[in-house]
Amino acid sequence: MAYTELSSRSFHASPISLAPMVDKTDRDWRWIMRHITRCCLLYTEMITAPAVLRGNRSRLLGFSEREKPLALQLGWDEGALLAEACRIAEDYGYDEINLNCGCPSERVQRHEFGASLMANPSKTAKLLESMAKAVNLPVTVKHRIGIRSEKNHLSLESYEQLSRFVQIIADSGCRKFIVHARIADLDGLSPRENREIPPLQPGLVYRLKEDFPHLFIEINGGYRTPEAVDEALGRVDAVMIGRAALDNPWMLAEADRRWFKAVEPVPSRSDILAAALPYIIRRAEEGVPQGKLLAPIMNLFAGRPGARKWRRTLTELIASPSEDFTSGLENAIIHLDSWCHERH
Numbered sequence: 001m002a003y004t005e006l007s008s009r010s011f012h013a014s015p016i017s018l019a020p021m022v023d024k025t026d027r028d029w030r031w032i033m034r035h036i037t038r039c040c041l042l043y044t045e046m047i048t049a050p051a052v053l054r055g056n057r058s059r060l061l062g063f064s065e066r067e068k069p070l071a072l073q074l075g076w077d078e079g080a081l082l083a084e085a086c087r088i089a090e091d092y093g094y095d096e097i098n099l100n101c102g103c104p105s106e107r108v109q110r111h112e113f114g115a116s117l118m119a120n121p122s123k124t125a126k127l128l129e130s131m132a133k134a135v136n137l138p139v140t141v142k143h144r145i146g147i148r149s150e151k152n153h154l155s156l157e158s159y160e161q162l163s164r165f166v167q168i169i170a171d172s173g174c175r176k177f178i179v180h181a182r183i184a185d186l187d188g189l190s191p192r193e194n195r196e197i198p199p200l201q202p203g204l205v206y207r208l209k210e211d212f213p214h215l216f217i218e219i220n221g222g223y224r225t226p227e228a229v230d231e232a233l234g235r236v237d238a239v240m241i242g243r244a245a246l247d248n249p250w251m252l253a254e255a256d257r258r259w260f261k262a263v264e265p266v267p268s269r270s271d272i273l274a275a276a277l278p279y280i281i282r283r284a285e286e287g288v289p290q291g292k293l294l295a296p297i298m299n300l301f302a303g304r305p306g307a308r309k310w311r312r313t314l315t316e317l318i319a320s321p322s323e324d325f326t327s328g329l330e331n332a333i334i335h336l337d338s339w340c341h342e343r344h
């Protein structure tokens, strides 16, 4: 397939997306987030290509139409397996496929995928090409601004090295780059520390957009307020939001009107809970752990009166499985008014 054919595939030019987060952005979290924002592009958790091929496919890949537009994030370092995983994902109806080149965990490094791929841009470009050739979907990449590893005498921390990586990947036909504006320290820091300790350097991502104006450059890392997002959108094409969506999902309630020019009214928190309740009960009956199901609504009232009481009540409900889950949840919702004074 010709390079131009791969590069002309239209990806989702969504100005805001919600980040892939392992153990968090599963289908139940996404289903509830979709009631808060109809427009933001959503991502799955990272799933490895072998898991897609050999794991419980419907559990790993299944989703409801309502979650779309939805991107699947894959991790692995073998083109043939990634290509096969892409074909399966296309059959499932995903809108976009993303290759993880930013995860610094040790497990991931043992297989040399995730952030380790940044050390080998030509190999990464070939992986992306194999993926894109296997399907008609857009294939995108999420990476860091650089990596370092003392153990491997590796230091790819300059802007020149970053732009070389982007150039080589772009030469393979990839058009959309999501850039977490931090270096990943591959042997000095845990994954969590790697999301907190290396300083954010948004200037390097802005510079990428200046040097590669034809590429879609999406910035990620530390966006917690609509105002900060607005500022970044003046410099790059899009912003990916991660932890802020977990800690304060209501931050996204205005997203559709603010960034997608939607005209529909913002739903109230009560609307979200009214929609979520039957869904949560049904999924609990299907055997999904209660903690997983309540996680997306745990922080729905973040920053408002009654938020702590709401959290505590849900936490207690999860901790005492002998309690009747349905009536416990209904009771919590009934009491909300008195805890929160006003729940909208």
Ligand SMILES: Cc1cc2nc3c(=O)[nH]c(=O)nc-3n(C[C@H](O)[C@H](O)[C@H](O)COP(=O)(O)O)c2cc1C
Pocket: 019, 020, 021, 022, 023, 024, 045, 046, 073, 100, 102, 103, 142, 180, 195, 220, 221, 222, 223, 240, 241, 242, 243, 244
């Ligand atoms: C619990 C957790 C799990 C994550 N899992 C993934 C993942 O599967 N794939 C990925 O590319 N990034 C993952 N990340 C990183 C986020 O996608 C994002 O790049 C990072 O949190 C920085 O954005 P933020 O400051 O908006 O949270 C994860 C982050 C968290 C907090």
